[in-house]
Amino acid sequence: MLLALPFPNISPEIFAFDIGGFHLALRWYALAYIAGLVLGWRYILLLIARPKLWHKVPMTKKQVEDLMTWMVLGVILGGRLGYVIFYDPATYLAAPLRILKVWEGGMSFHGGFAGVVAGVVLFAWKNKLPMLSVGDVVAVVSPLGLLFGRLANFIKPELWGRPTDLPWAVSFPDPRAQICPPDWVGACLRHPSQLYEAGLEGLVLGLVLSWLVWRRGWLKAPGRIIGVFLLGYGLSRWLVEYFRQPDAQFTSPDNPIGYIYMFAGTGVTMGQLLSLPMIIIGLWMLLKIRAQP
Numbered sequence: 001m002l003l004a005l006p007f008p009n010i011s012p013e014i015f016a017f018d019i020g021g022f023h024l025a026l027r028w029y030a031l032a033y034i035a036g037l038v039l040g041w042r043y044i045l046l047l048i049a050r051p052k053l054w055h056k057v058p059m060t061k062k063q064v065e066d067l068m069t070w071m072v073l074g075v076i077l078g079g080r081l082g083y084v085i086f087y088d089p090a091t092y093l094a095a096p097l098r099i100l101k102v103w104e105g106g107m108s109f110h111g112g113f114a115g116v117v118a119g120v121v122l123f124a125w126k127n128k129l130p131m132l133s134v135g136d137v138v139a140v141v142s143p144l145g146l147l148f149g150r151l152a153n154f155i156k157p158e159l160w161g162r163p164t165d166l167p168w169a170v171s172f173p174d175p176r177a178q179i180c181p182p183d184w185v186g187a188c189l190r191h192p193s194q195l196y197e198a199g200l201e202g203l204v205l206g207l208v209l210s211w212l213v214w215r216r217g218w219l220k221a222p223g224r225i226i227g228v229f230l231l232g233y234g235l236s237r238w239l240v241e242y243f244r245q246p247d248a249q250f251t252s253p254d255n256p257i258g259y260i261y262m263f264a265g266t267g268v269t270m271g272q273l274l275s276l277p278m279i280i281i282g283l284w285m286l287l288k289i290r291a292q293p
Contacts, residue, residue, distance in 0.1 A: 005170045007170055007171055008155075012027050012028055012155060013026065013028075014027065014031060028156070029152045032151065033149070035148045036144050036145030036146075036147075036148045039141070040068075040142070040144050041064065043140065043141045044067070044137050044138075045061060045064055047140065048064065048137070053217065054133070054220060056130075058130050058133035067120075070120070070122065071119055074112070074119030074120075075112045075115060075145075078114050078116065078118065079107035079111045079115065080106065081099075082112060083108040086110065086270060087108060087270065109149075110274040116142075132226065135223070136222060140210065140225055140229075143201065143203070143205045143209065144206060146197070146233075147201075150201065154195055157172050157177070158174075159193065159244065160172045160191070160192070161190045161191025161192060161193030161245055162191055162243055163180045163181070163190055164189060164190060168192065169189035169190060170189065191244070196240045196243060196244075200236035200239070201233055201240075204232075205236060208228065208232060209225060209229060209232075213225065221290065223289045224285070224289050226285060227282045227286040227289065228286065230278045230279070230281055230285065231279055231283055232282070233275070237271055238272050238275050238276075241272045241275075246269055247270060
């Protein structure tokens with residue numbers, strides 16, 4: 001008999017109540033976004049309060065508050081549009097009003113990342129601030145949002161892993177997660193890939209970035225922290241894609257792994273394909289930008 005970790009009995013809703021026929025609830029998913037943004041805001045305030053970390057502190061406390069507004073818009077708009085464009089354009093083209101129904105699910109990290117980049121560029125340009133330094137502080141705090149977001153993915157549950165018989169395999173309650181390939185023997189247990197991502201993209205990457213900021217002084221070389229974030233996230237996501245269940249839009253009986261491209265006998269998923277530019281740009285920035293004396 002295979003060993004397995006039972007899925008924790010955690011409701012996706014922290015609390016809920018009905019008013020006038022409407023169901024109102026606070027979900028862990030929403031709380032993850034709120035926690036990531038609030039803690040990110042406080043962390044940025046801590047960074048700009050330490051002039052020794054910088055050659056020149058890039059913004060004021062008031063500007064940090066304005067920046068968070070741009071980040072919220074970037075994450076929500078970019079994440080939603082990214083999912084629509086990258087993962088399921090046909091469905092939403094057939095019913096465009098469904099794009100507005102964000103409560104039904106469907107957010108893309110890479111889309112949210114593009115939205116945040118656009119927000120940083122516009123915010124820095126509008127306020128005449130050093131763009132790379134603003135981007136550095138956003139990169140430092142981003143793993144906080146990734147950590148909470150991936151934990152919320154696990155609680156929901158969604159974005160589970162591929163079937164496995166490892167001792168820490170999890171039996172997810174969603175009926176779709178209990179459908180394994182025809183040749184699979186035994187219970188359909190899966191990798192807790194959400195927790196893999198929380199550990200790599202959130203905890204490990206966050207600790208590395210903070211160490212470089214506080215111990216190595218990398219904020220004094222604008223753009224280097226951005227490079228580490230891009231490279232670190234891209235490599236982490238590329239690795240976890242080998243354990244994560246592919247997106248349903250790209251799977252079929254002839255392509256159960258969900259590869260969208262074959263290269264040198266190895267398949268590439270959509271998540272890997274979207275992470276590849278991050279890896280290349282991050283590596284280029286680290287090679288290009290040197291520590292300033």
